[in-house]
Amino acid sequence: MTVDMSKDMSKSAEPPAPVDPRVRRRSRSAVARSAGGDRWLTVLIGLVLLLVGVGVTLLSYGVFGVARAGRPLLDPIILDTVAAQPLLWRVVAIVGGLLLAVFGLTWVARSVRPEARPDVVLNGGADTTIRVSSAAAGEAVASQAETLPGVARARARLVGAAAAPALRVTLWLADDADVRSVLARLHGEVLATARASLDLPSLPVAVRLELERPHPTPRVA
Amino acid sequence: MRTPLAEPAERGRLDIHPGVLRKIVERAADGVPGTLRNERSIAGIDVGEYGASARVTVGTGDPAPVDVRLELTLRYPSAVRAVVEAVRAAVAVELDRLAGHRMRSLAVTVTGLRGPSAPAPARLR
Amino acid sequence: MRAVLRVLAPLLGLVLATVGVLVVIEVVAEWVLPEHEGGLLVPWPEWGAVLAGLTWSQNLVRGIAIGVGVVGLLMVLVALTARRADLRLVAPSDDMTVTTSPRVLARLIGTRVRASDDVLSASVTASERRVAVTARAWNDAPEELRSTIVDRVQELLAELPLRRTPRVAVSVQEREGVR
Numbered sequence: 001m002t003v004d005m006s007k008d009m010s011k012s013a014e015p016p017a018p019v020d021p022r023v024r025r026r027s028r029s030a031v032a033r034s035a036g037g038d039r040w041l042t043v044l045i046g047l048v049l050l051l052v053g054v055g056v057t058l059l060s061y062g063v064f065g066v067a068r069a070g071r072p073l074l075d076p077i078i079l080d081t082v083a084a085q086p087l088l089w090r091v092v093a094i095v096g097g098l099l100l101a102v103f104g105l106t107w108v109a110r111s112v113r114p115e116a117r118p119d120v121v122l123n124g125g126a127d128t129t130i131r132v133s134s135a136a137a138g139e140a141v142a143s144q145a146e147t148l149p150g151v152a153r154a155r156a157r158l159v160g161a162a163a164a165p166a167l168r169v170t171l172w173l174a175d176d177a178d179v180r181s182v183l184a185r186l187h188g189e190v191l192a193t194a195r196a197s198l199d200l201p202s203l204p205v206a207v208r209l210e211l212e213r214p215h216p217t218p219r220v221a
Numbered sequence: 222m223r224t225p226l227a228e229p230a231e232r233g234r235l236d237i238h239p240g241v242l243r244k245i246v247e248r249a250a251d252g253v254p255g256t257l258r259n260e261r262s263i264a265g266i267d268v269g270e271y272g273a274s275a276r277v278t279v280g281t282g283d284p285a286p287v288d289v290r291l292e293l294t295l296r297y298p299s300a301v302r303a304v305v306e307a308v309r310a311a312v313a314v315e316l317d318r319l320a321g322h323r324m325r326s327l328a329v330t331v332t333g334l335r336g337p338s339a340p341a342p343a344r345l346r
Numbered sequence: 347m348r349a350v351l352r353v354l355a356p357l358l359g360l361v362l363a364t365v366g367v368l369v370v371i372e373v374v375a376e377w378v379l380p381e382h383e384g385g386l387l388v389p390w391p392e393w394g395a396v397l398a399g400l401t402w403s404q405n406l407v408r409g410i411a412i413g414v415g416v417v418g419l420l421m422v423l424v425a426l427t428a429r430r431a432d433l434r435l436v437a438p439s440d441d442m443t444v445t446t447s448p449r450v451l452a453r454l455i456g457t458r459v460r461a462s463d464d465v466l467s468a469s470v471t472a473s474e475r476r477v478a479v480t481a482r483a484w485n486d487a488p489e490e491l492r493s494t495i496v497d498r499v500q501e502l503l504a505e506l507p508l509r510r511t512p513r514v515a516v517s518v519q520e521r522e523g524v525r
Binding site: 035045047052054069074104105179183 | 348354359364367368373374399404415422432439442454507
């Protein structure tokens with residue numbers, strides 16, 4: 001049993017239906033793996049180091065008072081405070097150290113983890129679960145995209161969360177490809193087929209265009 | 222005097238090995254139009270084909286309900302949900318007809334979506 | 347820059363985790379093994395003595411503080427400049443985002459410019475806002491060639507569904523010597 005999925009070419013000339021802003025955002029974030037978490041944490045630590053560096057430099061030049069500048073780094077006042085309540089400071093140090101260790105390890109794990117390849121989960125009714133593997137969906141879209149004229153090579157993969165997958169498609173175009181036409185046909189044929197087949201009314205897509213390496217042609221002077 | 226025989230329905234027990242149930246499920250799934258067979262090849266040499274692959278767990282009770290996990294390759298493009306529904310119906314019917322088991326739950330993973338393998342259109346360079 | 351960030355971020359996490367673990371180990375060791383002289387893994391009593399001997403106004407401390415500040419500034423800069431230089435294209439639908447790289451645009455323009463017989467060679471740099479073409483001619487008059495190239499490039503840019511049309515700057519150099 002196959003359902004006829006071919007679409008009229010005229011359908012792609014219709015004005016695009018209004019799209020949920022969340023879907024638009026998901027398609028934008030599907031372009032590449034997000035560097036946001038890494039970025040802001042690095043900025044935070046960088047700022048802390050910068051402030052400490054500036055602060056100590058100012059202190060050193062006597063901006064906060066000449067007397068303060070003359071004090072030793074490991075100030076006896078600090079030693080006295082700690083010695084007054086050793087248990088408290090030990091506990092503070094241990095708890096602080098544990099928090100730092102957990103935070104650091106979590107950050108490393110998150111940063112080093114490869115990008116997720118979510119499967120498409122469909123609702124199959126009572127007692128039936130349907131899962132289309134990430135590889136199968138990606139290959140299906142890529143194979144169909146490669147049949148478009150102007151497309152030399154195509155790769156597709158699913159990204160994002162399992163509950164809200166998005167598609168990332170990379171197209172390697174031939175030198176003479178008509179970009180507008182390729183994109184229109186990708187949207188009207190390839191993606192429409194994928195959405196219909198997988199029963200996903202909204203599947204945000206990020207398309208990356210590259211050029212295929214040209215075959216060496218003889219140069220005529 | 223011979224002891225009277227019990228009713229035919231209670232005279233014996235038929236236990237069907239899960240391996241047999243697995244084959245019943247796989248054959249039923251392969252029979253549904255829309256499912257495809259995969260080619261198996263080792264080092265580039267064709268070694269044969271395989272269709273759906275199933276894992277069957279038999280529960281407790283009488284008659285024992287069966288939980289089925291299936292891996293399928295489907296034709297693309299096709300409505301995945303519709304094909305899986307047809308597979309579900311076929312498998313349930315065959316399990317009941319041949320083995321007298323009720324299918325309690327079905328978990329399908331589509332591991333392949335194969336499009337028409339038409340050669341790429343010739344491109345002028 | 348993104349590559350630097352991808353390596354730097356987990357390293358920082360590792361450093362933080364190591365510091366945290368060492369603090370916990372040393373404090374627990376000091377608490378539980380009072381007779382053990384010095385630090386267990388890290389010679390912190392010696393470090394403490396050194397720190398007690400230094401004052402804030404010493405040059406060594408100043409130097410290290412400036413160094414730390416510079417490192418912090420570099421980290422902030424790396425993190426903030428780690429962005430993809432993508433060119434955005436107009437997509438046929440709102441649920442699609444189309445991007446490409448400046449390299450691709452430069453190659454397309456270069457191919458189009460070099461296709462002309464009057465052009466010997468061309469080098470192109472492209473960005474979202476500006477396209478710069480430096481072409482070498484055979485012996486033809488540079489001025490007409492320049493405007494021809496500008497037209498060609500603008501033609502190509504119109505064919506592409508770019509979000510912003512970059513400004514085009516073409517300069518033609520004559521090739522010296524005999525053809």
